[in-house]
Amino acid sequence: MLKGADDVGTEQEDSASRHGEIMSWDINDIKLPQDIRQIDWFQEWPDSYVKHIYSSEDKNAQRHHSSWAMRNTNNHNSRILKKSCLGVVVCGNNCSTLDGRKIYLRPAICDKARQKQQRKCCPNCNGPLQLLSCRGHGGYPVTNFWRHEGQFIFFQSKGAHDHPRPETKLEAEARRSIQKAQTAFSPSSQRLKRIQEIESLTGAVPRTEALPLLFPKPDTYMLPANFGGHLSKSSWELMLGSCSGQPPYPRAAGEDGDSGEAGPAHILPVKKGGHDTFRPNAGPLGDESCEQKSPLAYGGSCLPPLPFPAPQGGPCPTAGGAHHHRQLSAPLRGCEGDMGEGGRRMGLNCSNDDMLFNLYPVR
DNA sequence: TCATGCGGGCGAC
DNA sequence: GTCGCCCGCATGA
Numbered sequence A: 001m002l003k004g005a006d007d008v009g010t011e012q013e014d015s016a017s018r019h020g021e022i023m024s025w026d027i028n029d030i031k032l033p034q035d036i037r038q039i040d041w042f043q044e045w046p047d048s049y050v051k052h053i054y055s056s057e058d059k060n061a062q063r064h065h066s067s068w069a070m071r072n073t074n075n076h077n078s079r080i081l082k083k084s085c086l087g088v089v090v091c092g093n094n095c096s097t098l099d100g101r102k103i104y105l106r107p108a109i110c111d112k113a114r115q116k117q118q119r120k121c122c123p124n125c126n127g128p129l130q131l132l133s134c135r136g137h138g139g140y141p142v143t144n145f146w147r148h149e150g151q152f153i154f155f156q157s158k159g160a161h162d163h164p165r166p167e168t169k170l171e172a173e174a175r176r177s178i179q180k181a182q183t184a185f186s187p188s189s190q191r192l193k194r195i196q197e198i199e200s201l202t203g204a205v206p207r208t209e210a211l212p213l214l215f216p217k218p219d220t221y222m223l224p225a226n227f228g229g230h231l232s233k234s235s236w237e238l239m240l241g242s243c244s245g246q247p248p249y250p251r252a253a254g255e256d257g258d259s260g261e262a263g264p265a266h267i268l269p270v271k272k273g274g275h276d277t278f279r280p281n282a283g284p285l286g287d288e289s290c291e292q293k294s295p296l297a298y299g300g301s302c303l304p305p306l307p308f309p310a311p312q313g314g315p316c317p318t319a320g321g322a323h324h325h326r327q328l329s330a331p332l333r334g335c336e337g338d339m340g341e342g343g344r345r346m347g348l349n350c351s352n353d354d355m356l357f358n359l360y361p362v363r
Numbered sequence B: 001t002c003a004t005g006c007g008g009g010c011g012a013c
Numbered sequence C: 001g002t003c004g005c006c007c008g009c010a011t012g013a
Helices: A005-024 A111-118 A169-183 A187-202 A253-262 A352-357
Strands: A051-055 A070-073 A080-085 A088-091 A129-133 A143-149 A152-158 A266-268
Touching: A111 A129
Parallel strands: none
Antiparallel strands: A051 A152, A070 A080, A080 A143, A088 A129, A129 A266, A143 A152
């Protein structure tokens, strides 16, 4: 169970209790309640055994979105869409960024893409990547069920994720797109090009320290709160520096929780053609993903890419973190209006600059 | 290229 | 029968 998930569960239980008897339904019920007095705001990080009833107008619900990496699972029931969690991709070296954060990439949903992804290297230390599979539902992946019924979309989650949150879909997509763009540039000009990309994408002129700022802000995009919460970051600037596969210093207290939580998860060995052995800083020969991504390629700074979840996706993304539940991303819920909590809640459409400053391409 | 959804098929229970 | 999972296919971005 995730650290902090108790809180989450409590909130969700509260939510359920608020809904009273209408929450007694099960996704497999022949007939689902239609006398819904209160629909839920879309939840991007549903966890534990929760149920939600969304409006059929909710775009996120319509698309069966989740910030967890969920893949479609055939349950031979066309009425109920079932999805199972793919877990999270972590660094096989268990490396950390200079501020102690871990690499948590989003597993590709497509099987082929995921296999390809696993042949790639850790963007931080160039070590092998490992898929941390989800085992939060009786040893099996957490499953999400979606069912459209009348004017509502019923959602039910079974199992509690036993692994860190991966980056969101938007983050992964953004990182991929930037990565693609960068492959067209020579390594020697990457720094300049990166700045140019930022300029072109955001219209903003990065400061001289723009590259360090490509790291997520410690207080903004952290490990999931459930996995250690905010690490003690002495300084944002400290993110620059060594990129050894080992943490530059003992992990912060919160990290223990993180590793502890990640522990139960299954680390799958890299598949054939992947890194069967520990090969730090050495990509497989012929692996297009690694051939030009030595740490030196990071302008000598060894800048990691987005090693953790960043702002939520969706039309009006909500922030991840400890209070993600009921931090609703429902339409009309203005991002600006929810920019409280120290401005940590931000979405792509609300703060592109922030988003992009928190992106770093994996090559 | 990849996310997503659908459905056939298989094995385990 | 249910469930998890693999696979291929189609579609759309």
